[in-house]
Amino acid sequence: MKKLSILILSLFVFSYLNAQPAQTDQIAKNEVSKLTFMEGYWEGTGWRYSADGQKHSFEQTEKVQFKLDGTAILVEGHGTSNGKTVHDAMAVITYDKEKQNFRFSSNLSDGKGGVFTGEIIDGKFYWYPNDFIRYIITVNNNGQWHEIGEMNRNGNWFQFFEMTLNKQ
Template sequence: MMRFFYSFLLLLTFSLPLSAQTTPPLATRLNEMKKLDYMAGEWKGTGWIEQREGGRQTFAGTEMVQRKLNGLTLLVEGKFKGKEAGKDEEIVVHETLAVISYDEKAKTYRFRTYLANGMTGDYELKLIEGGWYWNIQFPGGQIKYTMKLGSKGEWVESGEMSRDGKSWRKFFEMTLIKQ
């Protein structure tokens, strides 16, 4: 029994300095995440998205943003409903879960997304004055989502697509009010 105890103690002694070296300073991550504290809360509103088949689909819904892990992450849950073309019944048109965190080693924010349709993504989130943006690269182009706070504190988000990185076409926009 003592042999086991000493082995465990020896393992613990050598592993603690290693874990201390690989764990980024908590204070740095917390300070960087505080820059996004304004997002915490429930946001409701409406928007539109261009459909592949043509035309715009309008939607209404909620983004719930919560500080998690003592402020080390933000959990973003979105659920939006709209009507299918030619039908009166509302259906869920977009449901998402995302985690925003700060990567101290890379000195950047990470935005990990999970959609109800099974799609996932891991993106760099870049802060800009009054908001942030992230890009999605795809063969032959890219998509850029930009979120900014409006003059009344509303969440205004747009999605734009570009084939060449120079000319952009807006295909999505929503405005949410903090409740």
């Protein structure tokens, strides 16, 4: 009888502990909440320079949702040109407390991707695929998603990408 009582008590304690809600990381949640301006479904157009120096236009959508009790953002981007997919990506943005910056984990349909650094400067979200390229996302005065991509050439930033999207 004593063994049965211990077993029942152990099962009760184990069940109780497992039933407790997970504690949300409040620091990460507070930092990620600074990106609420990105949330929603966005549609619009943009342009980019290709490696051959030609300027190409495209149509773009961005679907941005908060996940994991507000500690992560899921970004799904899809771009087309002349009816063909030219960009198909998914990213997750989280906050890295140790490094005190954002972690931008990106995956492309072609198998490429990576984990990049992000930060907020003057209310704009910057993310850096490497030391020479940066993307800057903001909502402009017209309430539109405005994003540019720039490349650093000898200390000067050169714009190679831009898109403007309307919230749907």
